[in-house]
Amino acid sequence: MIDRQQVLTTVTAQIEPFNKKGVAIAEATTFQGDLEWDSLTVMDFVAAVEDEFDIVITMNMQAEIETVGQLVDAVGKLRI
Known part of the structure; x- marks a missing residue:
């Protein structure tokens, strides 16, 4: 079973190609506010x-x- 830290690491890696502004990624990072993603970017990321x-x-x-x-x-x- 994958633990929470592994999920966080994988999600952070998945964000990188979409992180055009080079924002430092943390758990509190918001997709719309901090990363400024539009709906198309969100759909591709999801x-x-x-x-x-x-x-x-x-x-x-x-x-x-x-x-x-x-x-x-x-x-x-x-994943449960």
């Missing part, structure tokens, strides 16, 4: 995370996820 972890993140879940830490927690719940 697809990459879904492929990496073999999960499906619903639109309702996406609407509730604002930070890297929240995404890590969601991935953990979906």
Whole structure:
């Protein structure tokens, strides 16, 4: 079973190709505010995370996820 730190490390690595502003990634980093992602970037990133972890993140879940830490927690719940 993958632990939370491994999920965080993998998610951080998944963010890098989309991190055009070079923002330092932390659990409190927000996708819209800090990274300034538009909806297309979010969709591409979500697809990459879904492929990496073999999960499906619903639109309702996406609407509730604002930070890297929240995404890590969601991935953990979906992998159970």
